[in-house]
Every structure is written in structure tokens, then in C-alpha cells.
Amino acid sequence: MTESNDFVQIRHAQKSFGTLEVLKDISLNVARGQIVAIIGPSGSGKSTLLRAINDLDALTGGEVWLDGVQVNKKLPHRQYEKHINEMRQQIGMVFQHFNLFPHMTARENVTMAPKMLKGLTAEEADALAEEQLDKVGMLERIDYYPSQLSGGQKQRVAIARALAMKPKLMLFDEATSALDPELVGEVNQVMKKLAEEHMTMIIVTHEMDFAASVCDRVLFMDQGVVVEEGPPEQVFGNPQKDRTRAFLRKELDETE
Numbered sequence: 001m002t003e004s005n006d007f008v009q010i011r012h013a014q015k016s017f018g019t020l021e022v023l024k025d026i027s028l029n030v031a032r033g034q035i036v037a038i039i040g041p042s043g044s045g046k047s048t049l050l051r052a053i054n055d056l057d058a059l060t061g062g063e064v065w066l067d068g069v070q071v072n073k074k075l076p077h078r079q080y081e082k083h084i085n086e087m088r089q090q091i092g093m094v095f096q097h098f099n100l101f102p103h104m105t106a107r108e109n110v111t112m113a114p115k116m117l118k119g120l121t122a123e124e125a126d127a128l129a130e131e132q133l134d135k136v137g138m139l140e141r142i143d144y145y146p147s148q149l150s151g152g153q154k155q156r157v158a159i160a161r162a163l164a165m166k167p168k169l170m171l172f173d174e175a176t177s178a179l180d181p182e183l184v185g186e187v188n189q190v191m192k193k194l195a196e197e198h199m200t201m202i203i204v205t206h207e208m209d210f211a212a213s214v215c216d217r218v219l220f221m222d223q224g225v226v227v228e229e230g231p232p233e234q235v236f237g238n239p240q241k242d243r244t245r246a247f248l249r250k251e252l253d254e255t256e
Contacts (some may be wrong), residue, residue: 006022007032007067007200008053008122014061015048023046023059024224032067033198037211037232040221041247046204049221050173053202055084066090066107092162096174098154106133106157107142110164117141117165132160134178136190152183159190170194172203188214208251212236220244 008030015023022045030036038046044154051057053064055072064071071087073080100109110132112124133139136156139176146154155175162170176184188210192200195214205211211218211232218235220228220243228235228244239245 006065007034008202010049010053011065012062013049013052013064015045015052015057015060016060023052023062024218024222026062026224026226028219028226030200030202032200034217035195035199035201035203035215036217036219038219038221039200039206039211039247040202040206040227045224046221047173048071050093050202053169053171054088054093056093073119081106083087089165090147091171092169093163093171094155094158094162094173094175094176098146098151098178099103099193100154100158100161102146103241105143105145106138106149107158109146109157110161111159114164128164129160132164133157136160136187151179152184152186155179155183155187156190159187163194164191168200170201172201172205174204174206176238177198177206198224206247206251208236220247222247 006029007031010026010028013023013026014021016128021155026049036047040046048057052059053071055064059072066087069087104112104181105128107129110129114120114128115122115125119217130139130142133163136159138153138156138160141149141153149157159221175191176187179187188207191201192214201216215232217232219226220235222243228239228241235244236248239248
């Protein structure tokens with residue numbers, strides 16, 4: 001991990017939908033190679049913050065920077081499209097509901113973007129798909145369609161698809177929350193492996209055990225602000241804020 005703490009910078013992020021203020025002046029730095037978990041109740045702004053990083057949810061105010069380049073630049077439409085497409089190639093995102101193309105096999109889902117956006121030949125893209133699907137334990141199902149895969153398998157293909165673009169940063173938005181409990185472990189295992197490889201990751205999750213065991217930092221969000229942040233042993237073991245303690249108590253009650 002580098003000593004620099006500004007690989008990802010979120011500066012005074014604000015987001016409103018009409019009169020509803022979802023993000024309220026959030027600033028956050030993530031170092032290269034760091035794994036950050038964002039926890040908090042539904043409606044606290046976690047997913048909105050994550051989606052703002054690649055400008056899927058455009059901020060009302062504030063800036064997002066990745067590796068010294070501003071992501072959400074104000075540019076004329078055509079220049080902005082070119083710029084944001086280049087930035088999004090560096091930011092892999094895995095959603096709750098997989099978003100695989102149902103008419104394409106795992107191989108085709110993984111190879112499409114590298115061929116279209118990076119100009120890889122079919123042979124190069126195939127080799128890349130095999131490498132990434134092998135990494136997530138899905139090589140033997142490379143020619144299966146999404147309808148032939150379990151939820152956990154689909155999510156692993158979605159991770160392989162994101163990794164195939166060789167991103168600098170991976171975002172996970174509740175990647176396991178749509179899965180049956182017995183399938184959660186297989187996706188978490190892939191994320192743990194990426195953590196061991198020091199992939200920079202920001203993970204919105206409701207799984208406290210995963211956040212505690214894998215992440216370097218935990219942010220607790222509520223009502224559009226970061227209430228508390230720190231290493232997992234502090235946030236989970238000795239939370240400083242009443243709101244954090246109340247949230248963790250509620251989570252513990254629900255899992256028992």
C-alpha cells in the first residue's frame with residue numbers, strides 16, 4: 001500500500017433529488033490498495049455515494065478524483081462523454097443484480113467490453129476471459145448462459161467482467177444482498193482474494209463479519225453523512241458514536 005492517501009478523493013460531495021438531500025458534504029480519501037467498507041441503514045446514501053464515484057449518479061455539488069484526474073468534470077456534452085467513458089474503463093463496478101446480458105454466454109459477457117473499448121482481437125479477448133473466469137472459479141462454465149447459472153455464479157461472472165477491463169478501482173454495491181445465504185460465501189471468497197492482491201476496493205455491504213475480516217477501514221453512514229469511520233476493530237469493537245452503537249446493536253439482533 002502506498003503512503004499517499006489520495007488515490008480516490010471525494011471532496012464535499014452533495015447530492016439532492018428535488019428537496020431530498022441524500023449526500024450532505026461528504027469528503028473521503030482512499031489510498032491505493034485500501035479496502036473500504038461502507039455500512040449503514042437503508043436510505044443512508046451509501047449506494048448514491050458509490051454511484052457518484054463513476055458519475056452514474058451525478059453530484060449536485062463537489063468533486064470526485066481518481067489517481068489525480070477529476071472524474072466528474074464539467075465539460076461540453078461530447079467531450080464529457082469521451083472523458084467519462086475513459087474514466088469508467090478504470091473503475092469496475094459490480095451491482096446487486098448482476099446486470100449480465102441474458103442472450104450472451106459468460107465468455108461473451110466478459111469479452112464484449114475489452115473488444116469494443118480496448119480494441120482487443122477475439123483471440124486476445126478469449127484469453128482474457130479465460131484468465132478472469134478462472135480467477136473467480138467459473139472457467140468450467142465459460143460457455144454457459146446466465147439462465148444456466150446460480151445467483152452466486154452470475155455474480156462471479158459479473159466480477160470477472162469488471163476485472164477484464166483491468167480497472168484501477170473496484171466498486172461493489174451490495175454485491176451479495178440478492179443472493180441466497182448459501183451462495184454469499186462464494187462471492188465473498190472472490191472479494192477476499194482480490195483484497196489479498198491489494199486491489200483498491202470500496203464495498204457497500206450489510207455483512208458486518210465480512211467488513212470486519214476483510215476491510216482496512218469501515219465508514220458508517222446515516223442520513224447522508226459519514227457518522228463514524230476507522231479501522232474495523234474500532235468501529236465494530238469500540239464505536240464512538242451513539243448512532244453507530246444503535247445500528248450495530250440492531251444488526252446483531254437481526255442476525256441472532
